[in-house]
Amino acid sequence: MSGVEKRLKAGVTKDGEAFGQMPIFSDFSKIKKESQDSENYIVGMEGITHMVTFDTKQIEGYSEEEIKNKSIQMLKSRGLDQEPAAGIIYAKKTGDGWKIDPVVYVKAIDTLFYETACGSGTTALGLALALKDKKSIRGVPILQPSGLPIKISVEYTEEGFGGAQIQGPVEVIATGTLEENADFDYIVEQVKSKKQLTSLLQNGLVKLYQQVFSDAPYFEEFTDEEVIAYYDNYFKNGLVSVARNERGIIGFAVTIALSAEPEIAELSKKFGIDPEKTSYFAELGITKELRGRGMGERICQEQLEGLLKGCTVLVRTAADNFIAQTLYKKLGFQEIIEMKQDVFQTRIDGAAQTDRRVFLVKKL
Numbered sequence: 011m012s013g014v015e016k017r018l019k020a021g022v023t024k025d026g027e028a029f030g031q032m033p034i035f036s037d038f039s040k041i042k043k044e045s046q047d048s049e050n051y052i053v054g055m056e057g058i059t060h061m062v063t064f065d066t067k068q069i070e071g072y073s074e075e076e077i078k079n080k081s082i083q084m085l086k087s088r089g090l091d092q093e094p095a096a097g098i099i100y101a102k103k104t105g106d107g108w109k110i111d112p113v114v115y116v117k118a119i120d121t122l123f124y125e126t127a128c129g130s131g132t133t134a135l136g137l138a139l140a141l142k143d144k145k146s147i148r149g150v151p152i153l154q155p156s157g158l159p160i161k162i163s164v165e166y167t168e169e170g171f172g173g174a175q176i177q178g179p180v181e182v183i184a185t186g187t188l189e190e191n192a193d194f195d196y197i198v199e200q201v202k203s204k205k206q207l208t209s210l211l212q213n214g215l216v217k218l219y220q221q222v223f224s225d226a227p228y229f230e231e232f233t234d235e236e237v238i239a240y241y242d243n244y245f246k247n248g249l250v251s252v253a254r255n256e257r258g259i260i261g262f263a264v265t266i267a268l269s270a271e272p273e274i275a276e277l278s279k280k281f282g283i284d285p286e287k288t289s290y291f292a293e294l295g296i297t298k299e300l301r302g303r304g305m306g307e308r309i310c311q312e313q314l315e316g317l318l319k320g321c322t323v324l325v326r327t328a329a330d331n332f333i334a335q336t337l338y339k340k341l342g343f344q345e346i347i348e349m350k351q352d353v354f355q356t357r358i359d360g361a362a363q364t365d366r367r368v369f370l371v372k373k374l
């Protein structure tokens with residue numbers, strides 16, 4: 011969490027909601043009611059101070075811009091604009107929970123935002139509620155300006171706050187592993203949605219694919235439309251993984267159901283391979299500058315882990331692609347000696363030629 015050095019508990023509940031422990035002070039003295047008859051609480055938290063106000067009439071009918079202007083004046087009049095970060099959290103009771111309008115000012119970069127969602131503001135409200143009623147609160151829904159609720163729980167004891175936790179629905183848009191390397195970090199992830207695939211294709215996947223196969227030993231040319239059509243099919247019938255670092259997409263791997271590749275499926279049957287129970291390793295490539303660092307192997311493993319135990323995996327590669335064959339053998343694939351295919355294709359220099367392909371197989 012930004013601004014916090016200690017470890018905080020976080021995870022995903024059985025219902026698929028994400029939760030996170032919030033950094034708070036247990037000491038009640040960090041929360042002060044502005045005055046005896048005021049509805050405002052100043053809540054000191056690690057790295058940020060919020061003023062929680064239950065007086066929402068003052069912003070009723072105001073635009074976001076007007077709320078921001080009013081809020082910065084309120085922060086200034088209390089000297090809170092001199093804190094590293096400070097917010098005004100307008101809290102209104104609704105049904106079984108609350109609705110907030112959060113405005114946050116960050117001094118170092120002089121920014122003032124009407125936030126669409128605010129975890130620290132939600133927590134500040136939870137602390138104020140627990141203190142007001144002198145009791146713990148559990149999973150109270152706080153509706154954010156985004157329209158989604160964040161649930162807040164605060165443990166109240168006579169000695170102080172025992173802890174605070176926020177929880178809310180999350181959407182999985184990708185799963186993957188962060189690989190930490192001495193020279194560079196990268197992420198290997200499985201593509202989970204069509205939207206994610208489209209964004210990857212537009213942001214480097216098409217280019218990387220064209221680059222990898224325009225080089226030795228392939229010298230093949232693909233149009234953008236061809237690559238996009240391949241990946242549409244791969245996403246429908248298989249598993250697409252990419253490797254990324256901060257510069258962009260640096261690798262890709264794809265397995266699909268062998269039955270989705272009719273020509274190879276037919277050939278496979280002659281060698282006792284059942285296309286219905288077999289996955290086909292359809293694509294693999296790592297950007298040229300970053301080869302030989304274990305990424306090819308890592309992305310292959312990511313793919314194999316995503317396949318069903320007990321299934322067979324078939325891969326085809328060029329007979330002269332010694333590197334790919336060495337990699338597949340290292341991963342436990344064995345060559346099917348008699349199984350070959352001659353593929354006719356036009357190379358990038360216009361020369362038409364027939365390339366020999368070999369097949370390797372592995373049972374998971």
Ligand SMILES: CC(C)(COP(=O)(O)OP(=O)(O)OC[C@H]1O[C@@H](n2cnc3c(N)ncnc32)[C@H](O)[C@@H]1OP(=O)(O)O)[C@@H](O)C(=O)NCCC(=O)NCCS
Binds near residue numbers: 222296308328
């Ligand atoms: C094949 C390819 C994906 C390998 O990626 P990579 O990230 O360089 O491979 P890794 O660093 O993970 O190497 C894994 C293993 O592959 C083999 N390998 C990789 N580079 C090799 C080389 N230059 N010579 C011999 N074996 C090599 C080794 O077995 C290596 O394991 P090791 O390092 O323990 O010896 C990459 O070379 C590539 O994109 N080639 C062009 C596209 C292609 O041929 N794709 C295969 C289509 S079937």
